[in-house]
Amino acid sequence: MLHNLSLRLRIFLFFCLLALGGIFVSSAALWFSYKRAADRSLIDAFIFADALIAFGLLGLIAGVWLLFDDNVAKPIERLSSQLRARAHAGVSTDLDLQAARYLGDLAPAAAGLAEQLAENAMTTAEAVAAETAHLAVEKQRLTALLSEIPVAMLLVGPKHQIVLYDAQAAGVLAQIAHPRLNASLFDYLESTGLTDAYKEMCKTGMDVYCTLSSVDGRQTYSARMKPLGDAPGYMLVFEGSVARIPPEDARPLVYDFDLLETPGDEVFEGRSLSELCFVVFDTETTGLLPHKDEIVQIGAVRVVNGKIVKGEQFDTLVDPGIPIPPASTKVHRVNDMMVQGAPDIAGAGRSFHQFARDAVIVAHNAPFDMAFLRRNAEQMGVEWTHPILDTVLLSAVLFGASETHTLDAVCDRLDVTIPETLRHTALGDALATAEALVRMLPMLKARGMMAFGDVIAETRKHGRLLEDLN
Structure with missing residues (x-):
């Protein structure tokens, strides 16, 4: 049972057990001392001493636990997630050795191993890149021929x-x-x-x-x-x-x-992550209130077999039917003139629903974006019954709930670059989220989460994060 708990929670339970054991031992010692005392009127003094010792032990152990959590447990959790990112997601950023400075030689040893593996991987990658370049030329020739x-x-x-x-x-x-x-x-x-x-x-x-x-x-x-x-x-x-x-x-x-070898249909929860099709999307809106604001842009990309499918993108402006506040335009750069003649949410929503058919919908802070779509579902004439995956929760599963889980923070940890010109555009943020998802999928498998249901079960443990965000 304990192996299903996070490292930090197991350490916290250890300190709780230590506190309870200390209080029990001190109380038992005072009780036997009282029994040996000749003066039975000292009971109040013994109880008072027991209470002082108990509070003192609780305070001391809580303080030591906080120091241990900040300087040992959190750095171990961060170091392990960074190593998984390098091993399974192709991340090449340096390990945070300063945060792990109290772990002795563990962090430098891990960094040395990671660098050695990176050098070996680089040699292999150069050989693969040369062959890939050759195949790319052949593919271009085939594509040009088929186009004719x-x-x-x-x-x-x-x-x-x-x-x-x-x-x-x-x-x-x-x-x-x-x-x-x-x-x-x-x-x-x-x-x-x-x-x-x-x-x-x-x-x-x-x-x-x-x-x-x-x-x-x-x-x-x-x-x-x-x-x-x-x-x-x-x-x-x-x-x-x-x-x-x-x-x-x-x-x-x-x-x-x-895809020729794709097995028959199964319920989503039992299907392997590698068998699923993901549609990663983002929206830009007139404001931050899903019950009254409107969508002005939808962007999405498709991920099949763990790879972003080039050329399969959904990108449309949406006429919100209301003025776009200047403060919102300053963020996403979509103004009233740009949405003139664009489809309304009913038309754009139907098109996006078709684009996302039979796929798992993925978004960063998905409840926010899905709230806009579901509020307008009746206008669209569709039902949003797709399985949903949230990259905020995936980040919490892989990197720990105590980390920052904004899109910028997740991309920084996974070495995903968001061009400044695309940041806060629906398609740009969707592409960045898709890149992050592609890098997180092998990390999830390395943690033993092979099926979609396994991932959902883990993300549900961190649902409080989305409540705080929204």
Whole structure:
């Protein structure tokens, strides 16, 4: 049972036990002394002496505990979190040796080990970087080639989730909804035509030609479904009059082949962190009161398989329907003129809801941002039932509740840089939060939290932090 408690709490309980033991021993000693005394009228003096000793012991042990907590327990907790950040999150900032100065040679030894590992990692990283650069050149060539081919191509997993889409396919999907890696193809195309073609392909093992309709019924596409041989899933090629994307407008080839091996649906709590899709978002608002202020900007990015998906971003201004106070504009630089002609919260909220479909929503101080969305849910015509993860609480789990957990502090600890021009913009803060999340995920796994439910159980222990923030 005790191994589930934090180091600081275990040390506090140790000092509590020491205090109780000291009071018990002193009380027992005074009791036996009183029993041996000839004068029974001294009972009040013995009780008074016992009370003085008890209060004195409590004060002494509380003082020693405070010194021990500040100079030993907190530095150990901070040092361990810094080492995990270097080991699992790629952080290269120096260890705080000054804070751990009372730990003897532990901190310098840890710093020496970290530096040695960093040097070895640097050598390996240089070799990997050279090969990665070569692969990047090959990918650019492939992307340019695919952008010139007048067909749209999707690679789809066995559960009909999108594994890869090229520049042409991104244009086709964008006619229906925002292109999203790992999204269900049923979010874009009517399911009956797809499932019928898939059954025939599985039965015959041959290419299947089919006609598919968009979910809104406005578009019809001629397509060919092609099996992938021994690999699960299939390739879907849209044929016919698909316009060629000019090279200067070509979107990147977006893919993650690990999604081909994604298992079937499970409840979120039982799913591994590596299997989840996260949508990290932030909002800018007219003020700090969710019950009366309004959203003026929403920014979001998607994280799949522990990586930020380049090119899958959501960024929109929102017309709040009320004047934006100058004090708020000074923070996020969004003024009344900029939101003229922007969608209202109903339209922007529906688009963001679609972007975040089937994903875990992540935000820094999530209750604040979610309060705005939930208050306007009826206008949007949606329900915000997504699982929620808060990076404030993740930071408390990994670095201790006594640390500062602002976005700037978390990014500083994880060596995440927020460009000044992007700070306090919805997309800029969402990107910074996503970078922090990506670095925290391996740290959570190193702490033994492999499933989403494990993480939620730990974050609930720090819920008081959000109450204080809000």
